[in-house]
Each structure stands twice: as C-alpha cells, then as structure tokens.
Amino acid sequence: MEPLITALLQPEAYDHPVEEVQLLQTHISWILLTGTYAYKIKKPVDLGFVDFSTLERRRHFCEEELRLNRRLAPDLYLGLRSIHGPVQRAHLGGVGPPIEVAVQMRQFRQRDLLPAVLRRGLPLASLLALVKDLAGRLATFHAGAAIAPADSAFGTAARVRQPALANLAVLERFLGPQDRLLPPLRQWCEAEALRLEPLFERRLQHGRVREGHGDLHLGNLVLHRGQIVVFDCLEFSPALRWIDVSSDLAFLAMDLCRHRHSLLAASLLNHWLAGSGDYGALASWRWYLAYRALVRAKVTALRLEQQAAEEEESARGWVDLAAYLHLAASVQRWRQPVLLITHGVSGSGKSHLSRLLAERLGWLHIRSDVERLRLFGRWGEPCGTPLQGDPYGSGVSETLYRSRLSDACSAALEAGFSVICDATFLRRWQRLHFRSLAERLGVRLAILSCSCTPELARRRIALRRERGGDPSEADAAVLQAQLAALEPLEADERPLCLNLETAAVPSPGRGAGEAGSDRQAAAVEQARLDSLLHQLAALI
Numbered sequence: 001m002e003p004l005i006t007a008l009l010q011p012e013a014y015d016h017p018v019e020e021v022q023l024l025q026t027h028i029s030w031i032l033l034t035g036t037y038a039y040k041i042k043k044p045v046d047l048g049f050v051d052f053s054t055l056e057r058r059r060h061f062c063e064e065e066l067r068l069n070r071r072l073a074p075d076l077y078l079g080l081r082s083i084h085g086p087v088q089r090a091h092l093g094g095v096g097p098p099i100e101v102a103v104q105m106r107q108f109r110q111r112d113l114l115p116a117v118l119r120r121g122l123p124l125a126s127l128l129a130l131v132k133d134l135a136g137r138l139a140t141f142h143a144g145a146a147i148a149p150a151d152s153a154f155g156t157a158a159r160v161r162q163p164a165l166a167n168l169a170v171l172e173r174f175l176g177p178q179d180r181l182l183p184p185l186r187q188w189c190e191a192e193a194l195r196l197e198p199l200f201e202r203r204l205q206h207g208r209v210r211e212g213h214g215d216l217h218l219g220n221l222v223l224h225r226g227q228i229v230v231f232d233c234l235e236f237s238p239a240l241r242w243i244d245v246s247s248d249l250a251f252l253a254m255d256l257c258r259h260r261h262s263l264l265a266a267s268l269l270n271h272w273l274a275g276s277g278d279y280g281a282l283a284s285w286r287w288y289l290a291y292r293a294l295v296r297a298k299v300t301a302l303r304l305e306q307q308a309a310e311e312e313e314s315a316r317g318w319v320d321l322a323a324y325l326h327l328a329a330s331v332q333r334w335r336q337p338v339l340l341i342t343h344g345v346s347g348s349g350k351s352h353l354s355r356l357l358a359e360r361l362g363w364l365h366i367r368s369d370v371e372r373l374r375l376f377g378r379w380g381e382p383c384g385t386p387l388q389g390d391p392y393g394s395g396v397s398e399t400l401y402r403s404r405l406s407d408a409c410s411a412a413l414e415a416g417f418s419v420i421c422d423a424t425f426l427r428r429w430q431r432l433h434f435r436s437l438a439e440r441l442g443v444r445l446a447i448l449s450c451s452c453t454p455e456l457a458r459r460r461i462a463l464r465r466e467r468g469g470d471p472s473e474a475d476a477a478v479l480q481a482q483l484a485a486l487e488p489l490e491a492d493e494r495p496l497c498l499n500l501e502t503a504a505v506p507s508p509g510r511g512a513g514e515a516g517s518d519r520q521a522a523a524v525e526q527a528r529l530d531s532l533l534h535q536l537a538a539l540i
Contacts, residue, residue: 139275155209
C-alpha cells in the first residue's frame, strides 16, 4: 500500500473526530471513509485515457470534479482539502506546500447506493415517485448545462459512431468469431449510424449536445435525504461528458432495464420528456440504449480479461456480460407501437387513468395540460400561476392538437414507442386528425372514453385546484364550456373505443369518504385497471 494512504488510515491524521478509517478504491482513486466525511484522492497514474501523474494535474481534476458534481450534488461535494507531510505522517490541514489534494465529500452509507436500494426492494409507488423527482431534476440539469458550439467536434456523427464500433471491436476480440450476437449487432450499429447521421448533426446544431454527467449508471446514484442524488460525474474526459442529452439519460435507462426495472426506465423517460419537451431525443433513443449496453459489456469484458478474479466474481462477470449483450441486441426487436387517445371533459379521470396505464404498460404519456403550459412558456413555473390569455381558446386548441401534441406523438410513434395522448379530444376534427396520423404511420389506434356526472367532475376539479401541484388549468367555467362543446363519438369511432364510467375510480385528492378506505379504494382501482388492460389488449 502507498505510504500516503497508510498514514491517512490513522484517525489522528484528520482535523475532526474520527474513530475508524475505511478504504475503498478504484483503478484511478482512493476513497477514505471517516464516518462523517469521505476523502477522494486521485492515484498518481497515467493510463492513457486519464493522466493524474503530477500533483498539478491531480489538483486540476479535483477542481473539475468539484465544479461538475456540484451541479447535481451540492450537498455531497463540500470542497477541496490539502494534505500535508511528510508522507509517513501525512495529515489534513497544516502550513507549507501540500503533498497531495483530496475532494471532501459528505459520507453516505454504501447500503444507500441505488443497486443496494433496488435489491432490498421498495413499494413500486415509492420507486416511481423517486424516479419522477429525479427525472425532473435531470431535465432541469440538462436544460441549464453548457451547450457545445455548433462547430464543436463533440457530438458529431463521427464522434458518436466511433465509440460504439470501438466497443464492438473489443468485444469481438474478447469473445471470438463464434459469438452469435455480435455480427448482427455490428450490422445493425453500422446501418443505424448511417441512417441517423443527419439526426446527430442536427442535434448538435440545435444545441442538444451539452456538458452532461457522462457516467449516469445506477452505481453513481445514492438515496440521500429522501431523494435520488447523482454523483461521480466524469471529470477526466470532456469527450465522454460533452454528449447528446439523450445519451446521458439513456445510460441510466439502460441500467434500470439491465436490473429488471424496465417500468422505472419508462417512467424516467416519460417524466424527463415532460420536463424537457425534447421529443426529438426519441429518434436516437434505441441507438443510445444499445451503445450504453455495449459500453458496460466492454468494461465487463476488460475486467474479466485483466483480473484474476475469484470464481464466483468471474461467474457474475460472465452473467453481466451476457445480459448487456442481450440488452443491446433487444433494441432491434421493438413491438409495433399503439396510439391511445383519451376522450372526456376535465375531471372525468382521464389523466389519472392515463398515468396508471403508462406506469403499468411502460408507454409514453403525453399530456395536453403540460404541452399547453409549455406553449405559453410557463411549464416548470409554480402550478396555479395564472396564464395570460385564454389557454382553452380555439386558437390555442388548434395549435395544441395540430402541432404540439401531434408532433410529439409522431416523434414517439416513429421511434417505436406506444403513446397515450391524454387530452379531452372533445371535437371530432381533433380525433380525426389523430386517426389520420395513426393511419399515416401504420400504427393501431384506440380511444379511451371517460365519463362521470358533471357534479363529480366539478368536485374533482375543485379538489385538484385546492391541493395544487397539477398542471391542469381547468376550472368550473372551463368544465361548463367543455360540456357544451362535447361531440360524442360517432359510429365509425365506437369500434375503436373503450368506454369507462369513472364514478368509482379514485382520483388524486379524493375525499376520505368518497371511495371508502384507502385499502378498498386501491382494490377497486386495481380491479378497474386490470379490466381495462384486458379490454385494451383485446382491442389492439
């Protein structure tokens, strides 16, 4: 062991109370755990892809680590600490020239890392709430991240294509020509890179290549103070963090899928899209899922190749390698997508049911209330802030249905995603427009028509507005106008329709006595949802 680390394993080396020091390490860092704080020291190595060979370089990359990670985890990254010598009696603080530098972090429990949290298991509703919160913060992070110049080398088609093919080359050398997955994977990657080349260049020109995180997998997420917090951004390689925001998010989605949490991955994407409005990211989503799976497969292969691992560890490595390769291959076999549109006035339960269906099926949930606020430039502001103008006027509805919702659904369906378009669809022309869209794209269409008494709809709207936190701007006056404008489904639409009377379906913010106890309400909701899923499966 390095004399410096031997010295820093002694509790007296610190200028705060320490009972015991534990050591973790990677191939490029030592992490010293002291109970309250963790100290991360970069190893004096030059591995080609990373050069920490001088104290000056290590200080620079510690400063970068602090700058980059404070964007997402300011509560964890506390500052830089100088280490003074001599080496055999190294300690934090002191006078004179430092002999080393460390990043000081707030220590967290290893059991709170996301892989451990997911292994322990939490109720799905709790996990979905955590992921929704994380997705919103990631959308905000990507919106505020530095943008690569349009003439940057980062994010070009060549820069996107080369790493994917390089990963395949490493895997081909490691696994040999007998592997059955790699030849079709290479063929698909080469064809997709060529097909997507204009898109990659367009994304760069439109400012979607940004200074992201770069290493957004489950091992770099921790449950901290009731939130999932992202740490350990890639500080040593600008090329790996100046990437399309879609690539950044796809890493985490891929890792969730690898650990059999595909519904959480779908929820992550859903809420990130709602926060960002970047539906153009979907066109390259499958490419980036495959690329990120190949990255992890390559890292696993190199670890198996370079380390004389224990038999049990080696067996786990081979399982991981196979899983990542199968995940990369699976993106070529997506199912034919479906477009489900809703029908019904505000307060009829459409959004509540749409959310439940999206969570259960892993479909995208595109909500008119969100896109209306985005149209007014107000999405992301506190709910309840009055909008200037009439958000439900005919001009707004025209733009919303013919442009915003239509474009978002088209982008999703063309990329292979099934979609729930959650809007009132009161007018026949609105439904016909989306029917034409489905026919043009060759996808199946279904209509979920929700109804309840006007009195119940009014109560639900009043409760929703009282509680706040919902993007809907509808009030009693809007409901009255909708009831007058509602055009019932016609004969040619009914074969596509699922009719649901929602009086017994609990809604967010329901009164305690409206649907009985919480347990009874959950049972009613689950039964209704199961029935709806069976009907939907028969229809499509």
